[in-house]
Structure formats: C-alpha cells, structure tokens
Amino acid sequence: MPTAYPEDSVGLVTPQQLHFSEPLELACGRSLADYTLVYETYGTLNADRSNAVLVCHALSGHHHAAGYHSAEDRKPGWWDSCIGPGKAVDTRKFFVVSLNNLGGCNGSTGPASHNPQTGQPFGADFPVVTVEDWVHSQARLADALGIAQWAAVIGGSLGGMQAMQWAISYPERIRHCMAIASAPALSAQNIAFNEVARQAILTDPQYHDGHFIAKGVIPKRGLMLARMVGHITYLSDDSMGEKFGHRRKNEQLNFDVHSVEFQVESYLRYQGQEFSERFDANTYLLMTKALDYFDPAGKYDGDLTRTLADVQADFCVISFTTDWRFSPARSREIADALIAAQKNVCYLEIDAPQGHDAFLIPIPRYIQAFSSYMNRITF
Amino acid sequence: MRADLDIIQEWIPAGSRVLDLGCGDGDLLYWLRENKQVTGYGLEIDPKQIANCVDKGINVIEQDLDQGLGNFASNSFDVVVMTQSLQALRYPDKVLREMLRVGRTCIITFPNFAHWRCRWYLATKGRMPVSEFLPYTWYNTPNIHFCTFRDFEALCREMQVSVRDHLAVDHQHRDSLISRLWPNLMGEIGIYRVSGPAHAE
Numbered sequence: 141m142p143t144a145y146p147e148d149s150v151g152l153v154t155p156q157q158l159h160f161s162e163p164l165e166l167a168c169g170r171s172l173a174d175y176t177l178v179y180e181t182y183g184t185l186n187a188d189r190s191n192a193v194l195v196c197h198a199l200s201g202h203h204h205a206a207g208y209h210s211a212e213d214r215k216p217g218w219w220d221s222c223i224g225p226g227k228a229v230d231t232r233k234f235f236v237v238s239l240n241n242l243g244g245c246n247g248s249t250g251p252a253s254h255n256p257q258t259g260q261p262f263g264a265d266f267p268v269v270t271v272e273d274w275v276h277s278q279a280r281l282a283d284a285l286g287i288a289q290w291a292a293v294i295g296g297s298l299g300g301m302q303a304m305q306w307a308i309s310y311p312e313r314i315r316h317c318m319a320i321a322s323a324p325a326l327s328a329q330n331i332a333f334n335e336v337a338r339q340a341i342l343t344d345p346q347y348h349d350g351h352f353i354a355k356g357v358i359p360k361r362g363l364m365l366a367r368m369v370g371h372i373t374y375l376s377d378d379s380m381g382e383k384f385g386h387r388r389k390n391e392q393l394n395f396d397v398h399s400v401e402f403q404v405e406s407y408l409r410y411q412g413q414e415f416s417e418r419f420d421a422n423t424y425l426l427m428t429k430a431l432d433y434f435d436p437a438g439k440y441d442g443d444l445t446r447t448l449a450d451v452q453a454d455f456c457v458i459s460f461t462t463d464w465r466f467s468p469a470r471s472r473e474i475a476d477a478l479i480a481a482q483k484n485v486c487y488l489e490i491d492a493p494q495g496h497d498a499f500l501i502p503i504p505r506y507i508q509a510f511s512s513y514m515n516r517i518t519f
Numbered sequence: 520m521r522a523d524l525d526i527i528q529e530w531i532p533a534g535s536r537v538l539d540l541g542c543g544d545g546d547l548l549y550w551l552r553e554n555k556q557v558t559g560y561g562l563e564i565d566p567k568q569i570a571n572c573v574d575k576g577i578n579v580i581e582q583d584l585d586q587g588l589g590n591f592a593s594n595s596f597d598v599v600v601m602t603q604s605l606q607a608l609r610y611p612d613k614v615l616r617e618m619l620r621v622g623r624t625c626i627i628t629f630p631n632f633a634h635w636r637c638r639w640y641l642a643t644k645g646r647m648p649v650s651e652f653l654p655y656t657w658y659n660t661p662n663i664h665f666c667t668f669r670d671f672e673a674l675c676r677e678m679q680v681s682v683r684d685h686l687a688v689d690h691q692h693r694d695s696l697i698s699r700l701w702p703n704l705m706g707e708i709g710i711y712r713v714s715g716p717a718h719a720e
Contacts, residue, residue: 456573475580479560479591482536482558484578487580487581487582488573488581491566508570509570509573512570512574
C-alpha cells in the first residue's frame with residue numbers, strides 16, 4: 141500500500157549492509173579481521189558512476205540521513221532537511237551514500253557487536269578508531285559500490301573532519317569537499333568537554349569496565365550526563381535563552397535540590413534520557429576519542445597548509461556565527477590554509493542563532509549556499 | 520562587465536594570481552578566469568553577492584576588509600584589486616598598507632569627492648552632496664571616508680607608494696580629454712594602479 145511521503149522526501153528507504161572480510165589495519169596498531177558497514181543510498185548512480193556523494197555523520201549520527209524506514213516513522217533521517225529531490229543534495233542529480241561508521245551502534249561493527257575471538261560482545265575491547273580509519277573503511281565501501289571517485293564528500297562537525305580527511309588521504313578520489321561547522325583539530329576546551337562526558341560514563345557503576353552488555357545492564361546515568369553536557373555545547377546562549385529563558389515548570393519554588401524546576405533542566409534531562417536509551421556507551425567513548433585525535437596537521441608539524449598541499453578537491457567551508465563548539469575561527473583556519481595552499485575554496489560564515497546545531501537546521505541562507513555549491517558540481 | 524572592470528582587466532596580466540577585495544558578484548574574477556587564465560579569490564561580506572559568486576564557481580571568502588588581511592601571506596598575489604570600497608572602510612590607510620603587503624601591484628578605484636558637481640552642491644546648498652551616483656545622506660551612508668584624487672595621492676606619497684597608472688573617468692567610466700586635463704575637478708572616479716616601495720619597478 142503506497143503511503144504518502146512529502147514530495148521532497150526520498151521516501152521509504154531500506155538500510156543495506158556489506159561485509160568486508162579483508163582485515164583493516166587501524167591507526168592504533170590493531171586490526172579488524174572482518175567487519176560490516178551499514179549504509180543507505182538515495183538517488184541513482186549514473187552510467188559512468190560520477191554522481192556519487194558521500195555523507196559522513198557526526199558524533200551521534202548514523203546511516204539514516206534521509207527518508208523514512210516505515211510509514212509509522214515520526215521523524216525522517218537526521219539530515220532530511222538537506223537531502224532529497226530538489227533539496228541541497230538533490231537526489232534527482234546525485235547518488236547519495238550514507239553509512240554508519242565503524243565503532244558505531246546502529247548496525248555497523250562496533251562495541252556492541254559480537255567479538256568472534258571471545259564469543260562475547262566487544263564492549264571496551266573494541267579498538268579505538270580514528271577519522272583516518274573511518275575514511276579507509278569508507279574507501280572500501282566506495283570500491284565495493286564501484287565508485288572510483290566521489291563527486292563530493294560532505295559532512296558537518298565530525299562529519300566535516302571525515303570529508304577533509306578524504307581530501308587529504310585520497311586526493312584523486314574526491315572532487316569536492318564540503319566541511320560544515322568543522323575544525324582542523326579540537327581545541328583544549330572541546331577536548332575538555334569530551335573528557336567530562338567520558339568521565340560521566342566511565343565512573344557510572346553500571347559501566348563495568350565497558351562490559352556492561354555481558355552483565356545485562358547499561359550505564360544509563362553516565363550516558364545521560366554525557367549527552368546533557370554535550371547538548372549544552374551544541375546550542376548557543378541565545379538559542380537556549382530564547383527556548384527556555386528563566387522559565388520554570390511550576391510557579392512555586394520547591395526549595396528542593398532534587399526536583400526539576402526550570403524548563404531547561406527538564407529539556408536536558410529528557411534529551412539525556414532519550415539518548416541513553418538508544419546509544420551505546422562504548423560507541424560514545426570511541427566517537428569522542430576520534431574527535432580528540434583528529435589532527436591531520438600533526439604529521440606536518442602543525443602546518444595545515446602543507447597538510448593540504450596535495451589536495452585536489454575544491455572546498456566549500458561553512459561556519460555559523462554562534463557556534464562556539466566549532467567556532468567560525470576554526471573554519472577560517474581551514475579556509476586560510478587552503479588559500480595559502482592555492483586551492484579552490486569558498487568560505488561562508490552564516491549568521492545563525494542556533495549554535496553548533498545550526499548545521500542540521502534549514503536556515504535559508506545556509507540552504508541556499510549549500511544548494512548553489514552542489515548545483516555547480518558537474519559530471 | 521561593468522565599465523570600470525573592463526578598464527581594470529587591461530592592467531591585469533594573463534595567468535596572474537588576483538585577490539579582489541569587495542568582489543561583489545564575482546564578475547571581474549569570472550571574466551579574468553574565463554579570458555585570462557587568472558586564478559584567485561574574492562572577499563565579500565554581502566550574503567547576496569556571496570551567493571552569486573558561489574553560483575559562478577568563484578572562490579569567494581566571507582571576510583570583512585576592516586578586519587585586515589592578516590590571513591594572507593605577504594607577496595602571495597600578483598594583483599590586489601579593490602573597486603569602490605576604499606571610501607567605505609574604517610581604516611582605509613591600513614587596508615592600503617595591507618594590500619601592498621599582500622600583492623605586488625594594487626588596483627584601486629574610488630569616487631572623487633572634489634568632482635565639480637560635489638563642489639557645486641556643497642558650495643551652493645551648503646549640504647553634503649547627494650546624487651544619483653552617490654545617493655546616500657550623510658547619516659546613513661556606508662561611505663565614511665570620502666577623499667579626493669589629491670588626498671589619495673598625498674597618502675600615497677606619505678606611504679611611499681608609487682602610482683604606476685592613473686585614470687580619471689566619469690561615473691559611467693568614460694575617459695575624456697577634459698578629465699585628463701583637470702582630473703581632480705572633472706573626474707568622478709579614479710582608477711589607480713599602485714605599488715609599494717618594495718616593488719618599485
């Protein structure tokens with residue numbers, strides 16, 4: 141029975157998976173003997189396989205970027221505002237691939253997967269994966285799909301880091317790189333927030349050194365706290381102020397430190413709660429580590445210009461004015477290094493009040509620029 | 520292409536690297552890329568203009584000139600162009616110095632406040648000149664640092680900047696005998712090609 145989805149939606153999508161049995165050497169020195177990647181595709185790959193776009197997800201993202209898994213789905217994929225027929229990433233033009241990264245908890249091999257060596261879930265034994273490792277695994281996915289070169293690799297935040305890494309690691313396999321609300325490396329403040337999040341999980345009594353699945357529990361409180369602190373950094377002071385202000389749930393103060401009195405408390409607890417029920421604690425730890433470790437210029441004495449010297453892709457770098465997690469100054473570092481390396485780059489600083497989350501929100505100027513850039517990609 | 524850009528492009532050698540400050544919709548860089556194999560970047564702050572640049576495939580960087588050009592290496596461009604923006608800058612002298620640091624040659628265009636119509640307006644009405652070409656009133660104008668050709672040339676001398684070429688044209692960018700004879704009186708727009716002491720030919 142056909143169900144009506146919005147006209148600019150990719151509609152019903154079914155995740156696919158591919159198993160890779162060739163071992164993947166990881167930056168940590170360990171390797172994964174074999175692994176599975178879950179992905180979705182939208183649109184149609186053209187005859188000469190030149191219209192493929194890779195979408196890379198951020199910290200808590202996954203392969204389900206657009207469309208619906210069932211007619212009952214309340215919400216579409218996480219980047220549905222930008223992917224679909226007639227949208228910024230126009231699926232009438234592009235063949236879009238979106239995967240769940242290694243170490244994830246949405247179907248790709250990760251800490252909750254079965255470890256063939258122990259017969260138990262990997263848990264904390266899952267190797268620490270880096271952005272580079274992800275890009276190498278994505279390259280194998282591209283090989284399997286017959287995509288020799290991406291028309292574009294795009295991503296926001298941690299996803300933007302992957303897009304950048306693609307341009308560095310596989311210069312001949314990517315024609316356009318779109319890094320949105322991203323950074324060439326984390327700041328000390330970023331790492332500090334990640335560390336608070338990790339400590340919240342690691343010190344939860346239910347964490348059990350990362351082997352909580354075997355014990356039949358989850359470190360819910362730790363995950364909830366991690367998400368709460370993370371969530372604060374994704375919003376701006378203004379957007380929180382507008383959304384919650386000093387508003388209380390009830391007129392009366394309780395003079396009680398346990399109860400939820402302010403709306404912002406209630407919102408954060410809800411966000412944390414909801415997240416702790418759907419996300420794996422070990423995956424969260426891995427994702428924050430991947431963020432912390434990302435530093436492509438590290439191999440070049442911190443010289444980002446030299447790091448980007450062999451890049452062939454044209455870049456589009458976008459930041460948002462109130463993003464203090466990955467501030468415009470960090471995006472400008474990327475743009476400046478690209479200019480110094482004499483690469484093609486557009487840099488846009490979108491005036492938006494939503495903070496880091498802005499990259500997920502259909503802000504007119506952002507969407508227009510995103511669409512314009514994608515429109516000019518020819519194949 | 521805008522008439523002044525047509526004049527400017529003649530001063531830009533084929534294959535050069537160009538930085539266009541206040542590049543607008545990217546027309547100049549587009550034309551130079553298509554016709555003279557020029558590469559480079561345009562700086563702009565107007566979202567609409569930036570969008571036009573993105574559409575054309577121009578390397579556009581959202582950047583406020585008043586924040587300086589600290590992110591550009593010295594001598595990293597052959598030509599730095601700035602059309603019709605000098606008078607709207609907070610620190611025109613500092614930007615000029617920065618342009619000369621970043622580029623070997625700079626091309627600058629700006630309206631001449633000593634044009635006879637401005638003088639006549641001020642002399643007869645005793646008020647800040649408003650015209651079709653410069654339609655703003657004093658309190659809402661983006662043009663906060665008007666100058667005359669003589670003022671600009673004095674600044675160049677002060678900064679040891681050599682003027683390599685100079686053209687005085689009317690607001691439709693037409694060159695005429697009369698504006699050549701009395702540029703500071705008859706010229707509406709000045710087009711200057713300058714270079715710093717380090718690049719004196």
